[in-house]
Amino acid sequence: MSSATPTVDRPERSRAARGSGRRRRGATRSEGRLAFWLIVPTMATLAVIVGYPIVQAIYRSFFSDPIAGDAEFVGFENYTTALWGFERTEFWSAFWTTVFYTVSSVFLEVLIGFAMALVMNRAFRGRGLVRTSVLVPWAIPTAVTAVLWEWMLQPRGIVNAITGADIVWTGSEWWAKWAIVIADTWKTAPFIALLILAGLQIIPTELYEAAKVDGADAWRRFTTITLPLVKPALLVAVLFRILDVLRIYDLPAILTQGANDTAPLSLLVVRAAISNLQPGYGSALSTLTFLFIFLVAFLFVKLLGTNVVATQQRGVKN
Amino acid sequence: MRRRRMLTVSALTVAAALALSSCGGDGGDGDGAAAPAEIRGPITFAQGKDLSGELQKIIDGWNTAHANEKVKFLELPEAADEQRNSMVQNFQAKSDAYDVVATDVQWTAEFAARQWLEPLDEATFGGGDLLPAAVKTGKYDGKLYATPFNTNAAFLYYRKDLVPTPPATWAELTQACDSVAKTNKMGCYAGQFAQYEGLTVNASEVINSAGGELLKDSGKTVAVDTPEAREGLQFLVDGFEKGYIPKEAITFQEEESRRAFQQGQLLFLRNWPYVFGLANTKGPDSKIVGKFDIAPLPGKAGVGASTLGGYNLAVSSFSKNKATAKDFIKYMQSEESQQKVLTEMGFPPVLQSIYDDTALQGEFPYLKTLKEALLSAQARPASPNYNEVSLAIQTNAYAALQGQKSVDQAIKDMKAELERAAARN
Numbered sequence: 001m002s003s004a005t006p007t008v009d010r011p012e013r014s015r016a017a018r019g020s021g022r023r024r025r026g027a028t029r030s031e032g033r034l035a036f037w038l039i040v041p042t043m044a045t046l047a048v049i050v051g052y053p054i055v056q057a058i059y060r061s062f063f064s065d066p067i068a069g070d071a072e073f074v075g076f077e078n079y080t081t082a083l084w085g086f087e088r089t090e091f092w093s094a095f096w097t098t099v100f101y102t103v104s105s106v107f108l109e110v111l112i113g114f115a116m117a118l119v120m121n122r123a124f125r126g127r128g129l130v131r132t133s134v135l136v137p138w139a140i141p142t143a144v145t146a147v148l149w150e151w152m153l154q155p156r157g158i159v160n161a162i163t164g165a166d167i168v169w170t171g172s173e174w175w176a177k178w179a180i181v182i183a184d185t186w187k188t189a190p191f192i193a194l195l196i197l198a199g200l201q202i203i204p205t206e207l208y209e210a211a212k213v214d215g216a217d218a219w220r221r222f223t224t225i226t227l228p229l230v231k232p233a234l235l236v237a238v239l240f241r242i243l244d245v246l247r248i249y250d251l252p253a254i255l256t257q258g259a260n261d262t263a264p265l266s267l268l269v270v271r272a273a274i275s276n277l278q279p280g281y282g283s284a285l286s287t288l289t290f291l292f293i294f295l296v297a298f299l300f301v302k303l304l305g306t307n308v309v310a311t312q313q314r315g316v317k318n
Numbered sequence: 319m320r321r322r323r324m325l326t327v328s329a330l331t332v333a334a335a336l337a338l339s340s341c342g343g344d345g346g347d348g349d350g351a352a353a354p355a356e357i358r359g360p361i362t363f364a365q366g367k368d369l370s371g372e373l374q375k376i377i378d379g380w381n382t383a384h385a386n387e388k389v390k391f392l393e394l395p396e397a398a399d400e401q402r403n404s405m406v407q408n409f410q411a412k413s414d415a416y417d418v419v420a421t422d423v424q425w426t427a428e429f430a431a432r433q434w435l436e437p438l439d440e441a442t443f444g445g446g447d448l449l450p451a452a453v454k455t456g457k458y459d460g461k462l463y464a465t466p467f468n469t470n471a472a473f474l475y476y477r478k479d480l481v482p483t484p485p486a487t488w489a490e491l492t493q494a495c496d497s498v499a500k501t502n503k504m505g506c507y508a509g510q511f512a513q514y515e516g517l518t519v520n521a522s523e524v525i526n527s528a529g530g531e532l533l534k535d536s537g538k539t540v541a542v543d544t545p546e547a548r549e550g551l552q553f554l555v556d557g558f559e560k561g562y563i564p565k566e567a568i569t570f571q572e573e574e575s576r577r578a579f580q581q582g583q584l585l586f587l588r589n590w591p592y593v594f595g596l597a598n599t600k601g602p603d604s605k606i607v608g609k610f611d612i613a614p615l616p617g618k619a620g621v622g623a624s625t626l627g628g629y630n631l632a633v634s635s636f637s638k639n640k641a642t643a644k645d646f647i648k649y650m651q652s653e654e655s656q657q658k659v660l661t662e663m664g665f666p667p668v669l670q671s672i673y674d675d676t677a678l679q680g681e682f683p684y685l686k687t688l689k690e691a692l693l694s695a696q697a698r699p700a701s702p703n704y705n706e707v708s709l710a711i712q713t714n715a716y717a718a719l720q721g722q723k724s725v726d727q728a729i730k731d732m733k734a735e736l737e738r739a740a741a742r743n
Contacts, residue, residue, distance in 0.1 A: 067702050068432055154574070156566065168565060168569060170512075172720070257512070257513055258513075259513030259514075275705040
């Protein structure tokens, strides 16, 4: 009975769609043109404010950084310096550190966020309050979060006091890296939880009831109903977070100042461009970071993007 | 049809963007020409946040006497890095927004090499009663570009109730560690060892205190690859290894180390004069009120060399009213103003005579020791790429303190990285 509902709706919906479509196609032309011209000023402004600095940065990265005098054209020298030249240890170390943050942070956030979303999806008294309070870590500015965690993770701080450990958190390589992952997960698991919650709420409860009637246990219901149907929302959340963590800057900058091998790529860029007054080298690093993030996003959408739509349709049919 | 329109619009947008960008590029060129040095008029004074609130009163003293050449105080952010960013942006735009700038002692070489500062007359601004080490920080390549406004040097704070005479050498310090600190079950010594500018200060201090050097010739020659430098760094590394520097000290900045000392966890502390007043304030924050005293830093064979802190005053090359700017700086260095710098603002002044004033010595008990420390102080290495230099020193010293690199390897790597920074000059 529950599976019949979608098929009954479809012919009616499509007839209505076909009818208004003919009308809409006629109106679309002039509406579309108006919309186009309304967007043009914004696009022009964006081209100047966003496009020009990007192009300028890429252009500047092909020049040197002298102390006094004019910058000379040096071709790809800034890039080779970073990739296999004098700064290669620093660059690749920052590269793998960024990858480590991304993988561990996103993995933990999805795990914890999913659990939080499942809890928030159930109806219980005070659900509204829980949903709001879960957002609190996300609402706190990252800089404040970093200072908070720096305090808590001091050798004589509260984390060591409660767990009874004697770890010098920001003083050793792996503890410092995990400190950043913990702080980042604490801050953004709520964000993922909310995105997944939105996806969960779309799933009709009749599917669960039907499954229960058919004798499926909780785990079976989770893997065959919840997971496939929440996949689009989940993949969007994961993509957002991956791109975000690849750009991470403020947490390591404030928590550890990039010491102990915790410096991500963005920190290298800021250090070169602003601290060391080397705009050419900084622009090269910035372009490399951009290319890396673009590649990751491209692969992600390529490998998982087309599957998203197909999975949804398959899920609904079942 | 639609396609052609879209192409037209895109082409127009790109053209507009290029046109606008070309006019945004060299906007400051008109202001770049140097104004003749005799012009007078109102000027601006850019300095970091004035925590005492008293600087404006000193400036008002000038303003009442010079109605046509008023000084406007532009307050920059509190953090040194932010101040530097503001000044760098101002100079890169060749703007005349800042006439007189208060620069950290380590920024002189950086700004002077890029021709952002006006050279100053050495007779007026480099001699007289000014502290010699402080004057040196304003020089680059033989010329004077900045002159001292306030200064700073570090002390050894020690628990006089446990150690009646302060150690004069490192050997005496470690002796006190083995005997007194051990029996009282407390950490022995701490400075600032987190990986930040404070570590550059501490590392440069121990290397200088052992007779070593880091850079020479305004940052062009690297002189760190010596046995003395190794001995200096070894002092700190031994401290961590043998346990008389507590292992949590690897995360210490000024405040953390001060707190540890005030809670009675340390026998000796290396820190700036500001701790003196705070540690003597009765309350839950300090368990050592009246139980501590100060002494000059110990060195390998005798008195150690503290690092010089402080701020200098300089005139921007792009300033329009340079004559006024220079006279204003002279006023800020006058005895009257410098006395106010000490009594109202709480900073160490740059005139030697003020330290010998007995009345002030009574009010500020650390004045005599501070003068001793200032006379034997050495600045951190000067270089137009100071940030790169500082990073090279910090990262290698930090790795050595953590035991990740041997002292020998750390000094060798420091040398290589410093040479790279020097080559860019």
